[in-house]
Amino acid sequence: MQVLSTSLRMGVVALCVGASAIASAAPADPVKDYPNKPVRFIAPFAPGAGTDTTARAIAQKLSDMWGQQVIVDNRTGAAGAIGVDITAKAQPDGYTICLISASHSVNSATNPNLPYDLTRDLQGITQATSLFYAVYHHPTVPVKSIKELIAYAKANPGKLNFGSSGTGSLQHFAGEMFNHMAGIRIVHVPYKGSAAVIPAMLANEVQVGFGTLFGVRPHMEAKRLNVLAITAAKRSPAAPELPTVSEAGLAGYVVDQWYGIITSVKVPKPIVQKLHAAIAEVLKSPDVVKRFAADGSTPVGTKPEEFDKHIRSEIAKWQKLVKDAGLKLH
Template sequence: MLIDQIARILLLPVAAAALFATPTGAPAAEKYPTKPIRFIVPFVPGGGTDITARAVGAKMSETFGQQVVIDNRPGAAGNIGMDIAAKSPPDGYTVVLVSATHSVNPSLNKNLPYDLVRDLAAISQVTAQPYALTVHPSLPARSVNELVGLLRAKPNFYTYGSSGTGGLSHLAGALLGSLGKAQWIHVPYKGGAAAMTDLMGGRITVLFATIIGTRVHVNSGKMRWLAVSTAKRSSAAPELPTVAEAGLPGFEISGWYGVLAAAKTPKSIIATLNRAIVDAVKSPDVGPKFAADGSDPVGSSPEEFAAHIKAAIAKNGQIIRDAGITAN
């Protein structure tokens, strides 16, 4: 009798474990998500990050059968939204859209409240955006080599604009000067629109700008493209050579968007999110829209995107140090 009682006591934990155990071959991640997902956009509504997040979020909602809520948290060059995401519970119910700008911030701001690599987990790169090396039509240069020749012939005579100090268009101009062994003058603006206006007016000479933002002006003859900034030609303007192939090997500057979650989010949940995001990027009603806007759809693995972020931080940091760029 006593032996039977002891056996029953010993078997109680086993029975309880069996009651709450997940069936064989069905990981706990299959129960995710069971509630809405917050998708933080660290910039204002209506911009490229917002449009991208809404397109991807809508497809994620379809996949999961759960609402994906866009939460715009702008401020501090995108760092407020990133910090909120980094400090959120690592349960997969908060994700954030990261941009190439965030890979520049660590080199310009040593007091960031979060670490892009340590405090956030990569899920997938969504798109890559080339910049078009765009010049005023009066400039007597129709190739990258001819532009570099002009810059060398008249040091600190020609100007290039940017959307702001430390932005990717600034880094692109600095890298071109460094690789071309030429000196020219940087003119920062508060946003790309003002720089575009001054390029059309001939008040600056060159601007690295988006393909979609400059196409209409190029077609009307108010601007001229010379090349694209990425390592590969863009599907949005395949006739344009890359800056590297047109005369400056090693040149590569790319805008990009991707999705992150808080560090320590379970790998099974990261994998679930990755599949949904990749499916969204490659879907026939999302991918072509990105391409039409001048972006190249990507859809990478978490490991690939994590490596991409680390490489971008290192490369951008080197450009900033070599050019002596500071935040102020």
């Protein structure tokens, strides 16, 4: 009996040791433990660009919050498509995210040769910011309102030019949508980047522009350029004296240079929700709000499904413009 009792005790001990070993070997919960290593935050444009500075502001706050590095990785090229493609093909574990802009919805609407589908291969985490454009002009154009600009352009077809940061850019489409909705023809002149447009206007190479108030305001205050309206859906606290284009004479006209954060469509929803909760908290922090306000941006923080819906609606809007206006881009 004693031998049996001893054997029984040894068996129980062995079972306990085995169970303990199995428990310790069980894999960690990837959602509960997220993030337990550095997160790669792709910015698909060059250092210093709006997407880059926005990504860095968010990444720093996330690093502080999580105690894990969030590393901004500038993967430029192909109008921002390379960085998005890397994100679509990355290991779908939530450790690769990407900041996109409204320009990516334009690309998806106009370029059938993209290596990814923005609505099928990727999923939204949140819209991070909203940024309106200002509609501005050279002082030699004798107008003081959107209605007067439209009337002048109708009376002088092809006489006015508008500058943009490049063919197929959001600035280009902002101008073409203005043309189409107003029934006018202001000629598009593309430049290599938005930084080149204002000097071109100061030299009177172009007479109309669509750009950030942050970039235009110094010239507006110095009376070198005149701002007529903003492209937002409603007036902005940053410039309450400026009407929207819609209220100033072109009903329904809205252009938003938004930024948002995406990841692979295969990333589990619980991890996406965890990312959204953290980023939404970052976007509410006073120093981030102040930092974005300096650029004229407003933090947003929509839910993942809301951002997905917004991306789809933006792509549809630009596809409709290309078709209805008969735009030739390639």
